[in-house]
Amino acid sequence: MTNVVPALARVESHDLIEVGFTVNGTPAQPRVAARVTLSDVLRDQLGLTGTHVGCEHGVCGMCTVLLDGAAVRACLVFAVQLQGSEITTVEALGRPDQLHPLQEAFSRHHGLQCGFCTPGFLMSAFDLLSHRPDVTRAELPNELSGVLCRCTGYRNIIDAVDDVACAYREGLPGPGNCNSGRSLVGRNAAGPVSTPQDPVGNQETDADGGGLHTIDAIRLPTSEPTVTITVDRQIGATMDGVARVFSDVQLMARCLPGAQLTDDLGGGRYAGRATIGLGPVKLSFRGVAQIVDQQRDRITILAQGRDAGGSGAQAQFSLAAEPSAEGARLTADAQMFLTGRIAGFGRSLAGDVSRRMFADFAAAIEQAARGEEPVAAEPPSAARLLTAALASRMSAWWAAARSRIARRGAGVQNSDDR
Ligand code: FES
Numbered sequence: 001m002t003n004v005v006p007a008l009a010r011v012e013s014h015d016l017i018e019v020g021f022t023v024n025g026t027p028a029q030p031r032v033a034a035r036v037t038l039s040d041v042l043r044d045q046l047g048l049t050g051t052h053v054g055c056e057h058g059v060c061g062m063c064t065v066l067l068d069g070a071a072v073r074a075c076l077v078f079a080v081q082l083q084g085s086e087i088t089t090v091e092a093l094g095r096p097d098q099l100h101p102l103q104e105a106f107s108r109h110h111g112l113q114c115g116f117c118t119p120g121f122l123m124s125a126f127d128l129l130s131h132r133p134d135v136t137r138a139e140l141p142n143e144l145s146g147v148l149c150r151c152t153g154y155r156n157i158i159d160a161v162d163d164v165a166c167a168y169r170e171g172l173p174g175p176g177n178c179n180s181g182r183s184l185v186g187r188n189a190a191g192p193v194s195t196p197q198d199p200v201g202n203q204e205t206d207a208d209g210g211g212l213h214t215i216d217a218i219r220l221p222t223s224e225p226t227v228t229i230t231v232d233r234q235i236g237a238t239m240d241g242v243a244r245v246f247s248d249v250q251l252m253a254r255c256l257p258g259a260q261l262t263d264d265l266g267g268g269r270y271a272g273r274a275t276i277g278l279g280p281v282k283l284s285f286r287g288v289a290q291i292v293d294q295q296r297d298r299i300t301i302l303a304q305g306r307d308a309g310g311s312g313a314q315a316q317f318s319l320a321a322e323p324s325a326e327g328a329r330l331t332a333d334a335q336m337f338l339t340g341r342i343a344g345f346g347r348s349l350a351g352d353v354s355r356r357m358f359a360d361f362a363a364a365i366e367q368a369a370r371g372e373e374p375v376a377a378e379p380p381s382a383a384r385l386l387t388a389a390l391a392s393r394m395s396a397w398w399a400a401a402r403s404r405i406a407r408r409g410a411g412v413q414n415s416d417d418r
């Protein structure tokens with residue numbers, strides 16, 4: 001492997017670096033942060049989701065691809081190392097109407113159960129038989145041990161690979177689906193599109209994330225949201241105060257922890273950024289917000305953004321207020337669609353942290369509606385959000401434990417009474 005980042009290149013974590021390489025015969029030129037892995041670029045920026053990601057630290061082999069003809073774990077290769085490289089993924093092996101012999105053999109021997117490990121096994125076996133056409137059946141378990149199958153489909157996998165090894169001692173056919181003219185398409189609605197004539201990947205964001213500004217209208221995915229949040233609270237503010245906040249987009253942005261509007265794009269669209277910390281990972285989203293409904297007593301906003309590390313977020317925020325004895329009742333709903341690394345934190349943790357942020361948002365709106373400057377202007381602290389999320393789980397657990405103990409106590413007392 002000869003491609004390395006210039007030895008003394010120094011970049012900030014949020015800087016994007018353009019890197020040019022070939023994927024399955026199609027040129028790609030994504031702009032990536034230095035920490036982004038090849039597996040994330042393939043899946044999130046180029047839409048090649050055939051490369052699966054399991055452990056993300058080099059153990060399971062699910063993410064195996066070929067880099068300049070040799071098998072590598074895509075989760076251990078930084079995309080910035082790939083300048084001038086040729087990447088081959090499982091999508092290149094064969095076509096639906098003409099499978100590669102390895103794919104045919106896996107099908108014939110049923111070398112899979114759930115199929116999650118299959119791309120890794122196919123690429124690992126392809127590498128093995130390309131370099132060791134004389135490999136024996138006895139050697140296969142050891143030679144293929146770099147890929148783990150959770151369903152224990154090993155016997156059939158060994159049968160399939162042995163079959164192909166025996167049939168092609170003179171040399172394994174190469175990938176049959178390179179230079180297919182396949183367009184590379186990002187999974188996110190803001191993602192890039194390319195053809196072999198039009199290198200992919202750099203349309204997504206310009207130096208300040210501005211590529212997203214060209215989105216005319218934000219469309220949310222039709223799938224189930226990753227996280228749905230509802231916050232309902234009585235606020236000590238008048239409806240007039242709430243209406244003043246709903247009419248002032250800058251003021252509302254100051255209520256959202258870590259958010260900042262950077263540009264008014266016209267037509268109810270705004271460019272902005274938002275920062276959030278999740279454990280050791282700090283995500284800095286840049287994107288666009290669009291007001292789709294704005295009344296005295298309610299407002300609906302769509303937002304879409306990406307982090308330089310490949311995380312994507314799309315969301316719909318709806319806030320509504322109605323008069324109440326205390327002043328007003330504020331209901332806030334959010335539906336969030338997360339992709340990339342942020343989604344990898346799991347619905348539960350991402351949901352806890354998002355809920356905490358949204359509760360802070362509602363509290364800051366109450367302050368603003370009372371005429372005070374909202375205090376949620378600081379980016380959310382990872383430690384604070386996670387501690388609060390864990391504290392709320394602990395308190396729920398403790399409440400459940402206390403009620404179990406109380407129920408048991410009542411049961412003992414009842415049996416004593418009998
Ligand atoms: S995801 Fe790369 S080795 Fe497990």
Ligand code: FES
Pocket residue numbers: 111112113114115116117118148149150151152153
């Ligand atoms: S077939 Fe399920 S992990 Fe291998």
